[in-house]
Amino acid sequence: MPATIKDIAKAAQVSRSTVSRVLNDSGYVKEETRTRVLAVIEELNYSPSAIARSLSNKRSNTIGVIVPDINNPFFAEMIKGVTRVADKEGYRLLLVDSDENNEKEQLALQAFQEQRIEGLLIVATPAKEKKSLEHLRWMRAHHIPIVLLDGHVKYDEFDGVFIDHYQGAHDATIALVQAGHKRIGILTGKLSSRPAMERLRGFQDAMTECGLVSYDEDILFGDYGHEKAYHLTKEMLTRKKRPSALFVSSNQMVLGMMRAVSELRMKIPQDLAFIGFDQLETLNLIGMNCSTVDAHTVEVGELAMKRLIQRLENEKLETAHTVLRPDLSLRGSEANLK
Amino acid sequence: MPATIKDIAKAAQVSRSTVSRVLNDSGYVKEETRTRVLAVIEELNYSPSAIARSLSNKRSNTIGVIVPDINNPFFAEMIKGVTRVADKEGYRLLLVDSDENNEKEQLALQAFQEQRIEGLLIVATPAKEKKSLEHLRWMRAHHIPIVLLDGHVKYDEFDGVFIDHYQGAHDATIALVQAGHKRIGILTGKLSSRPAMERLRGFQDAMTECGLVSYDEDILFGDYGHEKAYHLTKEMLTRKKRPSALFVSSNQMVLGMMRAVSELRMKIPQDLAFIGFDQLETLNLIGMNCSTVDAHTVEVGELAMKRLIQRLENEKLETAHTVLRPDLSLRGSEANLK
DNA sequence: CGGTGTTGTGGGACCGGTCCCATAATTATA
DNA sequence: TATAATTATGGGACCGGTCCCACAACACCG
Known part of the structure; x- marks a missing residue:
């Protein structure tokens, strides 16, 4: 079993509270004590349990993501964008490939709920199942913001980043x-x-x-x-x-x-x-x-994740839809050579 | 805040223990009580916190996966295989795209440790950094099994599924x-x-x-x-x-x-x-x-995940390397038309 | 009818953190 | 030098589950 905060406390001859303070550098800690604690942490190769932390904080730091098919580069690129922002902002992603399968999507939503995700991203149209829609509404009602990536107009009650x-x-x-x-x-x-x-x-x-x-x-x-x-x-x-x-x-x-x-x-x-x-x-x-x-698929991912974070920080935002205009790349296949 | 087991217990007029028994159907519960509890669960749309559960069980049910580039179909397919098995066996994946970047890989390992992953899959060669290798060894020493997918021979001290x-x-x-x-x-x-x-x-x-x-x-x-x-x-x-x-x-x-x-x-x-x-x-x-x-990339993923699960169930296995022989698909581009 | 199982239920400790509050030690201020 | 303010630390409740153990209720059996 990995070392716990208690082990560190004992070894450094301080209380768990003090160790916690060092870890989060919050509150007052004498410089001398801090270095002693850090030394012990280093020595025992201690790393705090994200699980315990989540439980106590009531924050999972996790975002759920549903994609219809990761192998499709169109979607994979969006994920790249999402990942980039999530990494920087310290969020973890729970990525599920739904295979465009309603049942899998349902299961994913269920799992997400158990994981206490803080936000949800849905790439492309969510399943048309009434059950799924209800689930999404329920989530939103329970303060889990949702952002759609290039989704269906039918769901424009949710935030979304779309392609024009x-x-x-x-x-x-x-x-x-x-x-x-x-x-x-x-x-x-x-x-x-x-x-x-x-x-x-x-x-x-x-x-x-x-x-x-x-x-x-x-x-x-x-x-x-x-x-x-x-x-x-x-x-x-x-x-x-x-x-x-x-x-x-x-x-x-x-x-x-x-x-x-x-x-x-x-x-x-x-x-x-x-x-x-x-x-x-x-x-x-x-x-x-x-x-x-x-x-601009990567950008779609980035903007969606950023939007989600805004929501997380301020629940009282108006529902917003961002629409990105694509660019034309002419490379020759459009020519009229008759 | 979502409903807790306590809320359910109160509403169903039983103790938390009883609710827990119903949820995991373990131990004795009178049929009448069971249905009452289930009704309340349904009504309050209760879903147990995976976080609290993990803390108590000391089981995260999570597998860490490091890929050099998800956009590369060669790797994406392996992930498909991994996902398939993980889903079926009830494991969650924490997927990290390392971008073939040592630093990112280090950070991922760190994060994995905090998440208390139960096992680790590494697609393609792990970073050559001494630090990474040490980290891997440390993990293994701490009972976190590791399986390499199509990796480097230098690391054959670990389990692996390779392509011939x-x-x-x-x-x-x-x-x-x-x-x-x-x-x-x-x-x-x-x-x-x-x-x-x-x-x-x-x-x-x-x-x-x-x-x-x-x-x-x-x-x-x-x-x-x-x-x-x-x-x-x-x-x-x-x-x-x-x-x-x-x-x-x-x-x-x-x-x-x-x-x-x-x-x-x-x-x-x-x-x-x-x-x-x-x-x-x-x-x-x-x-x-x-x-x-x-x-057979998908198969590599499947076999690797299966192997990992075996390890999880029985730590005392010999290190094993599976080698898959590729198949030739001739479609014409090899022809000699001189 | 009392002992022995088998069922059914509740109480409380524990998992590994955070955080509030009390108190101790040190420093500043009157 | 006594008092207040600041700095430093510890104690304990709590987050939401699981699980062991104690005990109650009821059946069966000699």
């Missing part, structure tokens, strides 16, 4: 038009997802503004996964009349699209130009030059 | 030879890294076994990063006499290599064939068909 999907899609579409494309399509995610809807709207509005028509058959509804995107693109590319450019709603979908293009022995951007959402670092590293809408 | 880099490189090289290549090179990582050394040895032995010479200038020493790999490959490809195939030691290096090939307007595998280490899911998804040595 509308604007991102809008900018991308304009860029395609400026590159000289007349007929432009979109490869988009599930309609049930708020970001997908926003992107679609951004796309459509931009088209209208530019005086272009967006044909219904050029709106390809996928599910954010690469497989569906592959089939949709392949089908689309075999049509006689078809778009010369595509706005692609997620990095996974870009992959499926590229596979379709490559299987049909076509070329980007000659046969099909595109701009994607999210970074595609891997592809750019091998020199494929994919133009993208870069969401 | 030697065998992987060996198999890959043989495959290149069988594909018809005569002159084969290797793009390898830092020599200070044990995996890099192992891969190099596997490569060289395979060459010798096949009766082929490996020229010194065909051994390209990188640092696992894509940038260095890019330059090395580019230089190599401009030589008059050069390998027709490469064994590439990491997925990052493959990226650099491919950029070099693409910039020189060369083709894979016509101008340069290769087999890489680690999966390259992204590239395969877009139909680039990269042959790779697949290490």
Whole structure:
């Protein structure tokens, strides 16, 4: 068993109170005593129990984080941002990968409650389960602040840091038009997802503004996964009349699209130009030059964590939503080379 | 403040002991009493404090995990494996991304100690700092079992689950030879890294076994990063006499290599064939068909966590090293099309 | 009917800290 | 030099659980 504060007290011939004072340097301690205590601590390699401390302080210093999939770099980057701030501010993270599974999310919330987390971060949309929503409301009612990262509008009763999907899609579409494309399509995610809807709207509005028509058959509804995107693109590319450019709603979908293009022995951007959402670092590293809408994911994480800390310090804040505008990175795949 | 066991006891008109018995269903409790207590628990939405429990039990149920970089899928997958087992067995993970930074690793170990972790997992090589090693030894001496995941041989005094880099490189090289290549090179990582050394040895032995010479200038020493790999490959490809195939030691290096090939307007595998280490899911998804040595990373995570649990249950086990043999996935990039 | 189990419940110490309050020692002030 | 203020330390309650032990209630058995 590790040494306790009692052991230190005995060895240094002082009371536990004095040791505690030295540890937290609070209150008065004679210099001589302090050095003696510190020496003993060093000697016995003592480290105070965070557990006991938490119990006494009624502060766990822990933040719960729920992510749909840590392997997705889009989310992993947000976590990086969260971690950075949490480290600096002395908070510990309890990270749970929910696998987009309602049950797992429920269990996580339960575990978080037992751990007495002080705050909660939820990346992307929380489960739509009524039970989950109730749980979240219950937490908030019990002074556990919650901040959403790029979540669903349905939950805008909570604080959140969002990405401006509308604007991102809008900018991308304009860029395609400026590159000289007349007929432009979109490869988009599930309609049930708020970001997908926003992107679609951004796309459509931009088209209208530019005086272009967006044909219904050029709106390809996928599910954010690469497989569906592959089939949709392949089908689309075999049509006689078809778009010369595509706005692609997620990095996974870009992959499926590229596979379709490559299987049909076509070329980007000659046969099909595109701009994607999210970074595609891997592809750019091998020199494929994919133009993208870069969401500032790391920053989302940082801002969310900072916001949470503000809440922790001052419970009486107005609910606030921060919206980050993505930047366009044009690298060539949007060109019109006809 | 959340309800405590005392509140439940009062509301149900029993003692704390009885409530505790109901919660852990240990000891005798009359059925009638049990249901009454459970009703109150439900009503007050009570959840026992893991913190208080830990203090009393002297069990934190927490495992510390140190990873060099969560964003690297190679490591992220191991974490997936670890998580899966930990979840099932009721352990909590304290995950720290060390950024391959000694100081951060030290701080993490310190924090882990305060959290009274019951076991420690270290992904890839722990910091070479003498201080870290001492810390690890100290932990082990204090009954905190440690399991290394794909770590450095220097630390084989600890339990570990490793990937057979030697065998992987060996198999890959043989495959290149069988594909018809005569002159084969290797793009390898830092020599200070044990995996890099192992891969190099596997490569060289395979060459010798096949009766082929490996020229010194065909051994390209990188640092696992894509940038260095890019330059090395580019230089190599401009030589008059050069390998027709490469064994590439990491997925990052493959990226650099491919950029070099693409910039020189060369083709894979016509101008340069290769087999890489680690999966390259992204590239395969877009139909680039990269042959790779697949290490079973998820399994490494699972086995490591299982091993740790064994240790937790029985401290008196012999130190054991599990070595997993990777599998070869040939997808075309190794072909000899001259 | 009294002894012996088996069930069911409560009391209190303990886990390892923090912190308030009392008191002791030292220094400043009148 | 007595008194007040400041500095230094210790004692004990408390945080929210667990668990051992004592004891009460009830059944069974000879």
